Amino acid sequence: MTEKRAKKKVVWGITGSGDRIRETAEVMKEMRRKYEDDVEIRVYISKAGDQVVKYYKLFPELEEEFDKIWVEANANAPFLAGQVQMGRFEFMLIAPATSNSVAKISLRIADTMLTNAAIMSQKVLLPLYIMPSDFKEGEVTTKLPDGRDLKLLIRREDVEHVTKLAAMEGVNMLERPQDIPKVFEEHFG
Numbered sequence: 001m002t003e004k005r006a007k008k009k010v011v012w013g014i015t016g017s018g019d020r021i022r023e024t025a026e027v028m029k030e031m032r033r034k035y036e037d038d039v040e041i042r043v044y045i046s047k048a049g050d051q052v053v054k055y056y057k058l059f060p061e062l063e064e065e066f067d068k069i070w071v072e073a074n075a076n077a078p079f080l081a082g083q084v085q086m087g088r089f090e091f092m093l094i095a096p097a098t099s100n101s102v103a104k105i106s107l108r109i110a111d112t113m114l115t116n117a118a119i120m121s122q123k124v125l126l127p128l129y130i131m132p133s134d135f136k137e138g139e140v141t142t143k144l145p146d147g148r149d150l151k152l153l154i155r156r157e158d159v160e161h162v163t164k165l166a167a168m169e170g171v172n173m174l175e176r177p178q179d180i181p182k183v184f185e186e187h188f189g
Helices: 021-034 047-055 059-065 080-085 099-107 113-123 156-166 177-188
Strands: 008-014 039-045 068-071 091-097 128-132 138-143 149-154 171-173
Touching: 008 021, 008 047, 008 113, 008 177, 021 039, 021 059, 021 091, 021 177, 039 047, 039 113, 047 059, 047 068, 080 113, 091 099, 091 113, 091 177, 099 113, 099 128, 099 156, 113 128, 128 177, 156 171
Parallel strands: 008 039, 008 091, 039 068, 091 128, 128 171
Antiparallel strands: 138 149
């Protein structure tokens, strides 16, 4: 009789950023397929993320592709921070992350499910990877749900929170969705 190995678990947190959400979802689907024998990707969506995922019409796709999806009810429901604290995950990835979530984590404000879990991940030294929507100052172009381009001006104040968070122990910043496969390779080969 063959013993079934327990899969390692990863948190993928989705906040209310639409910037590169489609590209991120595509990369995460690739990661799920590539590592499906060894890794379970659990998807946790903030309240704002739930609106954005639905606005971009990605929810059915995520439900079809990922076994476990939770949507935030409040900062402790589902109790992701408790699972992080108990060591149930190999790492936590928040991608894309709004400037609001990045600022809250950098300022230690744990008032949402994902900011609460991210701060807990730092306390228990669980590797935390964040792909901020506002990575560097200047003009960026993102896609709206209808495919049109939207130009945004990323401000110094938002980037200061990214810089502060990047300097914290155990936090790794990712600039783009194409950086995510390297994270999985580092952890799972």
